[in-house]
Amino acid sequence: MVKCTAAMEVVLSSCNRCPSTSWLAVGSVKMQCSWTGNGINPIVLFVELRDPSFLHGQEGDEHSFSKGHTRVQNMGVDLVVGQMMVASSSTLGDHSDKIESLRVPPVLQRTRFSTHEIISSPGFLKPEALVRYLGKMDSITRKQMQTYWEGKDEVKAFPLAKTLTLSLACRFFLGSDDPERIARLVSNFDDVTLGMHSIPLSFPGTTFYRATKAAAAICKELGIVIREKRARMAEGEQAQDILSHTILATDPSGNHMTEAEIAGKIMGLLVAGYSQVATAMTFFMKYVGQRPDIYAKILTEQTEVATAKKEGELLDWDDIQKMKYSWNVIYEVMRLTPPIQGAFREALTDFTYAGYTIPKGWKIYWTVSTTNKNPKYFPDPENIDPSRYDDGKAFPPFTFVPFGAGPGMCPGKEYARLAILTFVHNVVTRFKWEVVFPEEKIGGDMMPIPEKGLPIRLQSHSC
Numbered sequence: 501m502v503k504c505t506a507a508m509e510v511v512l513s514s515c516n517r518c519p520s521t522s523w524l525a526v527g528s529v530k531m532q533c534s535w536t537g538n539g540i541n542p543i544v545l546f547v548e549l550r551d552p553s554f555l556h557g558q559e560g561d562e563h564s565f566s567k568g569h570t571r572v573q574n575m576g577v578d579l580v581v582g583q584m585m586v587a588s589s590s591t592l593g594d595h596s597d598k599i600e601s602l603r604v605p606p607v608l609q610r611t612r613f614s615t616h617e618i619i620s621s622p623g624f625l626k627p628e629a630l631v632r633y634l635g636k637m638d639s640i641t642r643k644q645m646q647t648y649w650e651g652k653d654e655v656k657a658f659p660l661a662k663t664l665t666l667s668l669a670c671r672f673f674l675g676s677d678d679p680e681r682i683a684r685l686v687s688n689f690d691d692v693t694l695g696m697h698s699i700p701l702s703f704p705g706t707t708f709y710r711a712t713k714a715a716a717a718i719c720k721e722l723g724i725v726i727r728e729k730r731a732r733m734a735e736g737e738q739a740q741d742i743l744s745h746t747i748l749a750t751d752p753s754g755n756h757m758t759e760a761e762i763a764g765k766i767m768g769l770l771v772a773g774y775s776q777v778a779t780a781m782t783f784f785m786k787y788v789g790q791r792p793d794i795y796a797k798i799l800t801e802q803t804e805v806a807t808a809k810k811e812g813e814l815l816d817w818d819d820i821q822k823m824k825y826s827w828n829v830i831y832e833v834m835r836l837t838p839p840i841q842g843a844f845r846e847a848l849t850d851f852t853y854a855g856y857t858i859p860k861g862w863k864i865y866w867t868v869s870t871t872n873k874n875p876k877y878f879p880d881p882e883n884i885d886p887s888r889y890d891d892g893k894a895f896p897p898f899t900f901v902p903f904g905a906g907p908g909m910c911p912g913k914e915y916a917r918l919a920i921l922t923f924v925h926n927v928v929t930r931f932k933w934e935v936v937f938p939e940e941k942i943g944g945d946m947m948p949i950p951e952k953g954l955p956i957r958l959q960s961h962s963c
């Protein structure tokens with residue numbers, strides 16, 4: 501058994517300014533694994549309290565989103581994945597030699613190659629590049645509808661949305677359509693996603709331990725994918741996906757990434773591109789399934805798009821531009837249930853916010869949902885009202901942050917928009933649906949998860 505020693509400082513604080521529950525950072529934890537003596541990075545300890553107010557709201561978000569000369573710095577996917585990979589190599593017992601090559605110090609991951617730069621540099625996630633993916637996105641979505649949705653009276657929306665988004669991510673990030681490989685990865689990705697937001701106590705039975713095992717399994721599979729891709733590139737295959745460009749990327753000294761670094765980057769991207777998009781699709785099904793008035797308006801919009809197309813013709817960029825009402829509904833879905841509830845930052849200097857002094861080096865958790873429900877900007881905040889985003893209505897910076905804000909804002913926003921709207925088009929033009937358990941419990945710590953997978957009863961338009 502792995503034993504971890506933890507030295508812990510804890511400061512508890514709360515205030516009554518915030519009407520809803522949020523997460524409060526309360527201290528830092530340093531841990532050491534008794535097997536290897538490896539230190540695991542200090543992390544914040546957070547607990548759920550009623551009415552705590554910490555870094556949220558417009559003022560808090562300005563602190564937490566700004567980078568560089570200001571008070572906090574971003575801790576993105578890389579660092580969390582990096583932590584997990586270091587831990588995985590120290591806790592997997594007899595498998596540790598196999599994944600030794602995958603150990604990547606988190607600092608190295610963050611400084612040599614930024615994920616943001618890698619996915620932005622070849623312009624992969626920019627609208628002009630995404631236009632090229634749209635037809636393929638639509639055809640993958642159609643195929644999945646035919647295979648998993650059509651002819652069924654009842655389906656579980658969450659697992660099906662995850663199968664779809666993982667297939668899309670594997671296609672566009674890895675250039676792979678292999679369904680068996682995708683099926684093998686699904687449960688591992690779920691474990692990694694949960695582990696990214698858990699306290700890194702790595703012994704059998706903990707969420708973090710499961711995540712480290714899953715991360716190791718994904719990296720092993722990715723190692724094979726990377727070697728296959730390198731071989732095809734050596735034979736002249738063009739770089740047409742993010743993996744190829746990551747293989748070709750160099751740091752300022754002209755060095756390429758190691759296989760482990762590439763696997764870490766790609767795993768971070770797959771996790772980001774898979775679970776958040778699936779969560780947004782799932783909560784679209786939940787909220788719209790309970791609001792026939794909103795469903796009717798979306799159906800009108802999507803039917804107009806569909807009837808303007810020839811038989812079998814795939815969606816194009818102009819079609820997406822016509823889906824304004826549908827996207828406003830998605831904004832409301834993400835405002836009420838943000839797929840990412842918040843993220844970590846690290847204080848670069850001591851600073852005081854709302855009467856609390858945050859010491860340098862402490863990890864801070866900022867929350868999305870409290871910001872997005874501020875009644876000053878979103879009157880009657882619990883109500884779904886897509887007209888909030890009608891043309892011409894703008895919100896002040898840092899008041900609506902489902903995709904974050906500032907320099908660390910989500911680089912996958914446009915990709916997510918296309919994937920979600922393509923899904924909306926395909927599901928709404930085929931079915932009307934009813935949520936089986938309107939009061940289904942939403943679990944998950946930092947990421948909302950419907951506990952039963954959101955079962956829905958389908959009624960096909962063709963019946």
Ligand code: HEM
Pocket residue numbers: 574575576577615616625769772773774776777780834838839840843844901902903904905907908909910911912913915916
């Ligand atoms: C509905 C879908 C999505 C939502 C709601 C979402 C939300 C967010 C948020 C809130 C952040 C900021 C985190 C922070 O400030 O620390 C973020 C960052 C990020 N997202 Fe997304 N995201 C989505 C989809 C995607 C997709 C599809 C990709 C990849 C293609 C992606 C890649 C990333 C990356 C790499 C970062 C880190 C950026 C950095 O640190 O500079 N996301 N996302």
